[in-house]
Amino acid sequence: MRLSSIFAIIAVVITGGILLYGVSDFPSFGDPKSPANAAVPGSESVSQYFITKSYKDTKVPNLVTSVLADYRGYDTMFETVVIFAAGMAIFAILGSVGGESQPRVQEEESSFVDGDHSRIIVGTTCRLLVPVIQVFALYVIGHGHYSPGGGFQGGVILAASFIIIALSSDLDAALRRLSEVNYLRLACVGILIYAGFGVLCQVLESNFLDYGVLQPILLTDGPEMARSHSMLGVEIGVAFTVTAIMFAIYANLSSRGTLRDGL
């Protein structure tokens, strides 16, 4: 056993011991009256406010979506920016942006060789499944107000459909559907949609991302429905960025940044 391994065990045991000791003072698991869940006497708890008032404010049954895109919209916007920055970091590290400027050669759809059973079975199933996955991803994005889902989940599923295309035939086939230029554009457009909603609120003389004032533009009855519809727009922006960056990460990682002959 190496010396560093012994030191590691000592450090881990000390840290874990302190944490295990601290855990014994915690409120018990699943306690509805714990300080994180219930109001401290004399003040109202923010999570209780979200549960009781969120539907009246925004007309969205899924509390997580309403908190994510409305009450904490500023936080979510910069989480999206972090994902965008991660994508940019991967382009910078693996060095692929602007690597080739001429358009990719339009090849024929790779045809199956006789006797290549695996390619036929896997390729046909993926061809059947990919449209279903993409429709399901759009359903997840759009139905996120009423059931679990939203921009992050739908974007990841949409990116996974492109990854399945890349895995079932090759990376070129996926890049023909969503090329390098297009996914960069898509990532930028997503963040611009999100920030655009905020700036639009500012133009109408209110705070950044205060969707209630968008009612005359969105032609809804009441500011609550305006908030609901703006949340949908914001989620679409998030989904654009997440789709583009997740697929870009796969495309760059699998081909060492060359975007050719990947996994």
Next chain:
Amino acid sequence: MTFDHFSIGVGLALFVFMLPAMWRMSVGPTALDRIVAVNVIGTKTAVLLVVIGVVFHRVEMFVDFALAYALLNFTGSLAAARFLHKTKSSSEIFEEEGGAES
């Protein structure tokens, strides 16, 4: 005994049947055996999500991500299969230096 207790019992049975897959995952002997075990546990996960939804009385919410699992579960297996197609065979990788694959 209500149907909830029955559902919890079914869920516990599924967890118990996950144990052989976990065992196969830990002992191998080849990487492919482990990947098959991953596949088995993935299928059981999709079923267990439906079971949890029945216990919560909110199946219409939980069925969505059971669907996501059913659709996306084969991505990992596909990637592993493609990996094994494109690299040299694992017996060569793990036996040229005398190290056993474990």
Next chain:
Amino acid sequence: MIITIISAILILLGVVFFFGAALGIVRFPDFYSRTHAAGKGDTLSSFLVILGFAVYQLKDFHSFSHDWPILLVILKLLAVSLFIFMTSPVSTHALMDAGWEDKVKPEIGEGKPNHLNDDSEKF
């Protein structure tokens, strides 16, 4: 009540097949037969269990105008089993093909025709 009994029978049947698949994963001697247990047993049993829970949803179904969301849930549950039916065998097929490429030797008993161990002939 009759709906509950039917769904319980379907679910228990599925659990029995799950048990068979789990046994196969432990007991079978080589990779190819384990894949066979995983691909067939798990697919059928997950179909049966999900079908059982889909039948159970019908217990609240009284009239079409009030209870149409339940039909939607049943449709989604059947879609889950349909997609498991499509994806699980395909992934096991891909794995088995990769195993053949990876030169995993099948285990043949004594006195059986041994053409599978012959590398020159790929079926």
Next chain:
Amino acid sequence: MAEFFEQTLQPHFNFWIYVILMMIGLWALIAKNNLIKKLIGMSIFQTAIILFYVSLGVKEDATIPILDPYGQAEHAAADAEGAETEGEKKRDSYIGKKSPDPDTMANPLPHVLMLTAIVVGVATLGVALSITQMIFKEFGSLEEDEILEIVKGGGVDD
């Protein structure tokens, strides 16, 4: 035995496991030699912290934080009591009539905080994996001690 279960095991068992998972992740980060193993350890550490946050919002016998548009759970309870008449069955008009009780619904705030953390975690994992690939391209190895030897010996000779 039952007393031990209710007094000691049930309240804090989850937190113990989170600490153990965190210890496993930290140990892998420090002691493992392979860079990809270190990244797996980092992800385990991250999930332990996310688990801790989410479990702060758990309430016993609470439902999921999505209001029930059709009142299915309420109707199931009412059906069990047998107090249901056909005239009262208006599934569409349930939500919005009364505000939900905070004690019967899981706390949505930790879910929101951690939902974005998972996706951001995958993006940062991608960055870490790309750095790993560049290290492999530069040094030809993923083992920490071999890389350190090359660095101590004056770097890579081009």
Next chain:
Amino acid sequence: MIFAFDIIILVFLVIAAIISLSVKDLLSASMIFGIYGFLICLLWAEMGAVDVAFTEAAVGAGISAVLMVATVFNTKRKSSD
């Protein structure tokens, strides 16, 4: 929260974490890390955090394992520990 499921998933989680850190084949390690993702998703589902569980389902089944397999494909499969 379903307490019976809770304990079992947590124990499985520790087992999966230890196994994925102890195998010497990095392809197997990445796939077993996928199992860790499945179990985490189940844990969140039974805790009532459906949106978090959905995110983990999409990420763990679709993206995370594939990224690791892609990296192992471009580097080296054998690990020393």
